[in-house]
Amino acid sequence: MTIQIFALVGGNQGQFAELVTVLIILLLVATIVALLSRRLRVPYVSGLVLAGLAISEVLPRRIGLDSSLIINLFLPILLFEAAINTDISRLRSTLKPILLLAGPGVVISCGVTALCLKFGLSLGWAPALLVGVILAITDTVSVIAVFKEISVPSRLITIVEGESLFNDGIALVLFSLILKFYSTGSVTVGAGLKELVIVIVGGLIVGLVLGYLGIGLYVRSEDDPLSSILLTVAIALSAFQISQFFGVSGVVAVVVAGLVIGNLELSRSVSASSRITVLSFWEYAGFGVNTFIFLLIGLEINLSTLGKTFPAVLLAVLAYQTGRFLSVYPLLAVVGKFDRTIPFRWQHVLFL
Secondary structure, three states, rough: OOHHHHHHHHHOHHHHHHHHHHHHHHHHHHHHHHHHHHHHHHHHHHHHHHHHHHHHOOOOOOOOOOOHHHHHHHHHHHHHHHOOOOOHHHHHHHHOOOOOOOOOHHHHHHHHHHHHHHHOOOOHHHHHHHHHHHOOOOOOOOHHHHHHHOOOOOHHHHHHHHHHHHHHHHHHHHHHHHHHHHHOOOOOHHHHHHHHHOOOOOOOOOOOHHHHHHHHHHHOOOOOHHHHHHHHHHHHHHHHHHHHOOOOHHHHHHHHHHHHHHHHHHHHHOOHHHHHHHHHHHHHHHHHHHHHHHHHHHHOOOOOHHHHHHHHHHHHHHHHHHHHHHHHHHHHHHHHHOOOOOOOHHHHHOOO
């Protein structure tokens, strides 16, 4: 991130000082939003977006989302933080509903959303499908924050977290396939399925290799929690970059590596203090990344543009909620035939 900052300011000391001022303001705003959201009992991320909107005109310089920074740094951090905290034994017991929602569920939701946008907004098929894939990905930040304040069954929490963990990979692969077809027009269904399998299996292999290699080093550094933190950061970022280099799914690789390290190190005599230190770091890293992302989203929004496109925004909201409805309830109704039934009340939570 330091390299990114210096690249942005071009080595100019005045610009760098200005950027530091902006970062300080953003940190203070995030702190105030966190305190107010807790007191007012409103979602933290929604408060961040609104705060970003409110301060966009008073910042000393304009900053915005950088796609390279998001993809190569923020995304691996968020994925690894979720994976390293996931209990694989609990995940295994709920794997069937998770895979249904993260696989066919994403496809159904994307298709229904794209169909609504295609005819509702007169979009082309490719743009409609790309938007459909983006909106099909569940973001559980606010939901998990609420779960921490109330009593929620552990199986429901695992399904929510597990779906969010795996649907990122499926959606990103679908996104790249749709984009490739839009660019070349030469991707067939068979070729698309073949590429889907290759990128997922390839990412799985990269994640397993780095995860198991990292375990040995992790155990040897158990008396030095700070070294363990550096090691896990290196694994998270390298899993993504190596996968990108080989043309396989970096999302799957990071998730698998995080699951391996987060669960196998428990059986390798790692001290409790070291584990708590590492998990606390990743919790803070995930919280910090989410904070900056949602603040920057607020800063990026142009109110005049939003006003002009608001009817289309409402239609998009209705479209993806329809897609979510038609993917969650039918698929979870099928689950009861080969796994434990998902209570209807839980289905409402998963839909929303």
